[in-house]
Amino acid sequence: MNVETETMKNEAAPEIRIGGGVPVLGPRDTPVAEVVHACHSASIDQGLAALAIPGLNRETLEPVLQYCAGLRCVADNVSCPGCKRRTEAQGIETLDQFILSKKEVIVGDGRVRLKGEGTETVTTPCLETLSKQWSGENYWFWARRVIRKLRHGLRRAHMRGEPVAGEGETPSIILMEPQLADNIGMVARACANFGLDDLRLVSPRDGWPNEKARIAASGANYIIDDARAYGTLEESIADLNWVGATTARQRDLRKPVLTPEQAIVEMRKRISRGERCGVLFGRERNGLETSEVAVADAFIMIPVNSRFASLNLAQAVLLTGYEWMRSDAGRSLGRVTTYEKPLTEGLYLGRDRPATKEELLGLFEHLERELETNGFFNPAHRRSTVSQNLRTLLTRLNATEQEVRTLRGIVATLSQGKGRARKREE
Incomplete structure (x- = not known):
């Protein structure tokens, strides 16, 4: 055991104190919610390392989490900044009331400032973000999830899986500047469902690798482990021969417009000739820019309700993956295990046989x-x-x-x- 580890073991566990109406711990008066956030947004070990609170380690973390998860702050009549319980306790029910309760809300680079009647100044990257986050986070719910990770590890972390095809034998799934790690994880799960093994990320907002994406992948760990991040779109598609760009908006570009079914036919034909193909998906907020669509060989447009055409990122990938798997002659319906044989369409007879x-x-x-x-x-x-x-x-x-x-x-x-x-x- 090295000196650093021995020192951490001998340090006393940090106690939760009340400071300024906030439950805090450690020499820097770190709010409990900050501890929960650090361990939830990354891995527990990464969160603890970033906090660097003396005496706070895996052995001493759970009592801190239990304080938040059990809402013991209610009995102590305290709350953490950014917690939804604080705005509820203050009787703030609308965004207007929230702004009024602050001294000033600084938006973006500071050219937009909203004046209130309070004493606290807060910042927000944009008004859209403020409208979604003003009421705070459910930190107690996050704390319960971190406790499960602490006790049992990542859900299905033992599940590794393996690619179902060789390199280049399936289309690459390319996500353009994905904003949420949870969405990347759900995309990875959709890829694993339908045998799409190559996931590429262009400038993911929250960095890569990301532990939250692994959690959301729910067992599709091999997709997450093999996913590659690129700095630019051009780098991500450099080795591909054909790329289809998904879009719900009409573009004034002279390119083939294909349904997912037609796009899969085109890609299977090209892959059989040794070419490499990919499908490009846009950002969660506003999809692909026209300049990004311009580098693709075709539009891929999914049949949808024309008055509500926007799809969740993972849903769009899943629909494309379904068409890929549906056109595979060797596919099976449902799972196949040691005790379950592959199924195909038609009457299921089990061990029975048709009558003569x-x-x-x-x-x-x-x-x-x-x-x-x-x-x-x-x-x-x-x-x-x-x-x-x-x-x-x-x-x-x-x-x-x-x-x-x-x-x-x-x-x-x-x-x-x-x-x-x-x-x-x-």
Whole structure:
């Protein structure tokens, strides 16, 4: 054990104190919410390293998280800056009330400033961000998630998976400046669902690699591990021969317009010739710029409600992936395990088999014999027509061998009675 580790072990666990109406800990009076945020936005170890609070480590972190997760701040009549509980306790219900409660809200580079009646000055990158974040974060919910990570590790962290195809055998999925790590994780999961192994990121806002993306991938870890980040769009597509750009907006560019189904046909044709292909997806907020679409070979436009055409990023990738997998002749429906065989469209028979014509004819004759005995064919000259109708109906069932046996048992039981029917069958 090195000196640094020994020192951390011997340091006393930091206690939560109340300072200025805020639960804090450590020599710099770090708010509890800041501890939760650091460990939630990155890995626990990365968060602890960034906080650098003496005595705060994996062994001493959980009591701090439990304070927040259990809302013990309510009993102490305190709250953290940026917490939704604080705005609720202050009775702030609207954005207007929030701005009024501050001394000044500085927007962007400071050329826009909103004056209020309070004493605190806050900053925000833009008014759109302020409108979404003014009420604060649910830190207690974040704390509960970090506790689960602390106790059990990342959900499905043991699941590794592996690519289903060789390099270049599937289209590359390219995300242009993705804003949220959670969205990258959900895209990775969609890629894994449909066998798209190559994920490329152009200038992800929150950096790469990112632990939150791994969590959101929900087991698609190999996609996350193999994903590559690029500084520019040109770098991300440099090795590709054909690129389709997804868009919901019409562009004044003379390029082929394809549905996902048509785009997949084009890419499969090109990949079979040894070319490499990719599909470019835009930012969550405003999609792709026209200058970015201009470098693509075709538009890919998904059939949608024309009055509500914007898709979630992961949904758009999932629809494209579905078309890719749907056109794969070797696909299977649902999962395949050691005990489950691949399934294809059509009637599922399991261990059963379709009835033979001999078995069906035996059923017809048995049924008609019992109906004759019980006077069903009346008038008699209608027997031929009724028998043909019955045979047509039963043939249309596509019955299995077991189902034919069951039907014959039903006929025997109804005509003879349960005990007598069994004796007669023997």
